[in-house]
Every structure is written in C-alpha cells, then in structure tokens.
Amino acid sequence: MISAMDHFIGGMAYRLWDLRQGGIRLIELDILEKEQWLSGEQFEAIQFEKLKALLLHAEMHSPWYRQLFKTTGIQVASIDSLEGLLQLPVTTKSDIRENTEKFIADNYNKDHLKKAKTGGSTGFSLNLFFDEICQQKRNAAQGFTDGWAGWKPGSRVAALWGNPPVAKSLKAKIRSFLLERMIFLDTMELNERSMFAFVKEWRRFTPDILFGHAHSLYIFAKFLKKSGIEDLRPKGIVATSMMLLEHERKTISNVFGVAVSNRYGCEEVGLIACECEQHKGMHINRSHVILECLDENDRPVPMGKPGKLVVTDLNNFAMPLIRYRVEDVGVLSERICCCGRGLPMLEKLEGRIADFLKKIDGTEVSGVSLVERTLTKIPGIEQMQLVQNTLHEITVNRVKGREYNQHTDQQLLAELQMVFSKMVNIKINDVEKVQQEQSGKYRFSICKV
Numbered sequence: 001m002i003s004a005m006d007h008f009i010g011g012m013a014y015r016l017w018d019l020r021q022g023g024i025r026l027i028e029l030d031i032l033e034k035e036q037w038l039s040g041e042q043f044e045a046i047q048f049e050k051l052k053a054l055l056l057h058a059e060m061h062s063p064w065y066r067q068l069f070k071t072t073g074i075q076v077a078s079i080d081s082l083e084g085l086l087q088l089p090v091t092t093k094s095d096i097r098e099n100t101e102k103f104i105a106d107n108y109n110k111d112h113l114k115k116a117k118t119g120g121s122t123g124f125s126l127n128l129f130f131d132e133i134c135q136q137k138r139n140a141a142q143g144f145t146d147g148w149a150g151w152k153p154g155s156r157v158a159a160l161w162g163n164p165p166v167a168k169s170l171k172a173k174i175r176s177f178l179l180e181r182m183i184f185l186d187t188m189e190l191n192e193r194s195m196f197a198f199v200k201e202w203r204r205f206t207p208d209i210l211f212g213h214a215h216s217l218y219i220f221a222k223f224l225k226k227s228g229i230e231d232l233r234p235k236g237i238v239a240t241s242m243m244l245l246e247h248e249r250k251t252i253s254n255v256f257g258v259a260v261s262n263r264y265g266c267e268e269v270g271l272i273a274c275e276c277e278q279h280k281g282m283h284i285n286r287s288h289v290i291l292e293c294l295d296e297n298d299r300p301v302p303m304g305k306p307g308k309l310v311v312t313d314l315n316n317f318a319m320p321l322i323r324y325r326v327e328d329v330g331v332l333s334e335r336i337c338c339c340g341r342g343l344p345m346l347e348k349l350e351g352r353i354a355d356f357l358k359k360i361d362g363t364e365v366s367g368v369s370l371v372e373r374t375l376t377k378i379p380g381i382e383q384m385q386l387v388q389n390t391l392h393e394i395t396v397n398r399v400k401g402r403e404y405n406q407h408t409d410q411q412l413l414a415e416l417q418m419v420f421s422k423m424v425n426i427k428i429n430d431v432e433k434v435q436q437e438q439s440g441k442y443r444f445s446i447c448k449v
C-alpha cells in the first residue's frame, strides 16, 4: 500500500523540481487558478494584452509574419481590440511546412529551442519549435486541468500511450521515479498478455489517475469487463489525443466506476480545451490560446454551428503561430458552465477535417459520427474503419464482434448505402484489428478524396 508519506514525498519532489526549473510552472499554475474564475468581460483586457504583445513580437521578429503583415497592409500597432485578429490571414499547415525557418523568431537561437514533430497522418508532418518558458506554461495548463480530473502533485499515474518513454540516464530514472510516478501500458502492444501484466502492476502501484488515448482506454476497459476484473478504481480518467466516442465513454466510465474527462489539444500549441468536473463540453484554455471557429471563407461561424477550428498560441514567442488552422472541426458556444468558471466552452468536437467523407453530390459526412452510429446500431461489429479512396469507392475494415452473424455485413452495407447511395461501391474487408498509426492513435475514418 502507498502511504500518505509517499504522497507527501511525491508532492515535495514536484516543488523541488519546479524550483530547479525556475518555478515558472508554479507561477503559471497560480495565474491559471485565478484567471479561470474571471468572466469573459473581465478577461478580455488581459487576453488582448497577451495578443497584442504576441502580434508586435511576431511583426518585429518572425520573418513570416513580418512579410505577411507587410503584404496585406496590416498595421499591428493600430489593432485595438480582440476583433482586430479577424483581419489577419489564417496560417495553414502547408505554410509552416514550406516555411518553417521563417516562422522562427530571429531573436531566438533555434539550436537552443525544444522541438516537437507532429504525426504525419493527415499527410503533413511539421516541425515545431518553442522555448523552456513556453514548455513550462504548457505543462502548467496540463497539470491545472489534470486537477479537474482529480490529479494532485504526487499523484500516481497509469498511462496508456503508444511508444512510452523509457528513462535512460540515472538522472532521468530518478526524475521519473520521483516526479512522474507512472506506469505504462504500451498501446502498440495491446493484447491479453500485456493487459494482464498491466493489471498486476496496477494492483501493486494503485494509480490515482488513468490517462490514455480515448480508444485505447476503451479497449482496456472492454478487456477488464470481459475478464471480470472490477477492482481497478482510479479517482479520475483523462482521455486525450483523439475523438472520444459516446459509447466508448460510457463503457470506460462503467468499468472504472468514474467519469471520463475528455481533453483536446495538439502538439503544435499544447492544451486547447478540457472538460471540468461537470463533463458537459470542454473549457477553452483561454489564458494560453485564442480559439476561433470559421467557415470556408475564414469568417466566424455563428455560435453553436460547426466550423473549422483556428488557434492562436499566446505562449510561443520562439515560433509564433497566429490563427493556425488545426484541421479539426468543432462547435463553440456561449453557454456558461454550471461549475462557475468563466472559461468559454468548446461544446463539441466533430473530428478532423480529414475524417469527413464525401457523398457524390459533395455533401460532407462526419466519418467518426457515422462509425459511432453504425457501431451502436448494428450488433456484431467489434471495430470498424472507413477509408474513402474515391468519390465512388469506400473500403470498410471491419473486425467481427461476438454477435457477428450472416446478416451483419448486409446490414452494414445497407446502412452505408443509405448514407452514400447505391452508386458508391462499398467493400468490406474482414480484418483482425484496425491498424494504429505510429503514435498509437487510431483513425476510424480516412478520406483520401
């Protein structure tokens, strides 16, 4: 059993480590604590000040934005409200991919910056750069919202990740033992043997919080249910990195006896939004990002309507990202959460732009929602993935479920043809499992049109 002393040591280790890092993370945590309660109106001036500082910096030091502002005739000095942001063009993934060096501020030494690489699943792999301060602030936002799910400094964590990090040096091992206090289940290796071994480790370690990619959490939860294992009881669960489907959320929270906190973020800017204890939509991390929802002409869509998400990172001065299109679709709302926080809401995520399949008449269909609906409606399908190669051809990679019978595939075909019409050729592939991406994430809908 892990004692109260153990918790105390864990907490202390955090404080000491933070002091070594200059305490930026702790200072930022305090700021986030305070800012979360400010109303939209109260926060506006603070956010504008952060934005203005970023814009002035980008104009002076980022060759990309300097040029962009010049050619579009934008005078940053004359921007006097948050709405001023709307006149700036959107930054795309291809802008970054083709001009990475130009985005980096000339008063930062690239060799001293931290580097992150995004996955190449949408056909784009980007290199991003940021400094230690930005990293610490991002860590603070993460720790802060982990707190909403019940995490505290010193909490023990179980994580379901692809390619879990392995501490190599002695220093890294000590750090990992004292601070991270984590056990991992490698999601690239999810089978009965590895999951049973993880359950054994869990019982010894008794983690407080469980983190993982939404679908990996679901697979693990289903395994526990099937094996009759009912004693894994974390105080909170955080689902990250991909769409959390409603039926998956239900299974996970039933099996572990605790609600799932859904979280949305990306490598490029860190945490964007996270659910609070109410689990009704996600609170936007407005202290660190400005999130917009735009139509095809890059104009704001009305509140409550889905649109393409665009994010401005208020932390990254080494490589400014202003109105960066993350290639996800979501819905913003003006609803005030009953938790009392002033943080605005990302009501819903609808998936990546690349997840939207196309009907012959050009209508877009949310592939993730379609997969979810089909799985709930038709018994006998364990897992499925839709791959659209052309307007007239869709491949379904289907994993048989327990209730699979001779009618299952017919029903599946009928369901999809109802959506896409009979003119679309739908082919069902019987597969053992849906292949993961290198990062360990799953994609259930891939549109190549």
Ligand SMILES: [Zn+2]
Pocket (backbone or CB within 6 Å): 276, 277, 278, 283, 337, 338, 339, 340, 341
């Ligand atoms: Zn709330």
